[in-house]
Amino acid sequence: MLEKSIGEREFIGSLQLVMQQLAVIPLHLARQLRTKGYRFASPYPESDNESRTLSDKEATVLKLISQGYKNKDIADRLFMSQRNVEYVISRLFEKSGASSRQEAVLKGIELKWLNLID
Secondary structure (H helix, E strand, O other), X not given: OOOOOOOHHHHHHHHHHHHOOOOOOOHHHHHHHHHOOOOOXXXXXOOXXXXXXXXHHHHHHHHHHHOOOOHHHHHHHHOOOHHHHHHXXXXXXXXXXXXXXXXXXXXXXXXXXXXXXX
């Protein structure tokens, strides 16, 4: 279910996620579920090596987070919707086991996903 007020970019992004058989839920609802203690099943099993590597987009978003960019700025720089940026960040959190942007950057360095020297 999509809100009537979403923009064209968000609509197209949501359709792309649905076509990948991924659920699209509003961020405020996901936050409510998280605060109530619900855990989402990760599509990335720990034993799967692919789950421990980042896509190019995930790596780019992580680097921009480490440079202090906000979601809107990341979306503008990468020509994505903010919703898609939030989705990529949530995947980063799942893959790294992080629960904050700062923790994701630290884990990214630890897992050698992120090199701050470049």
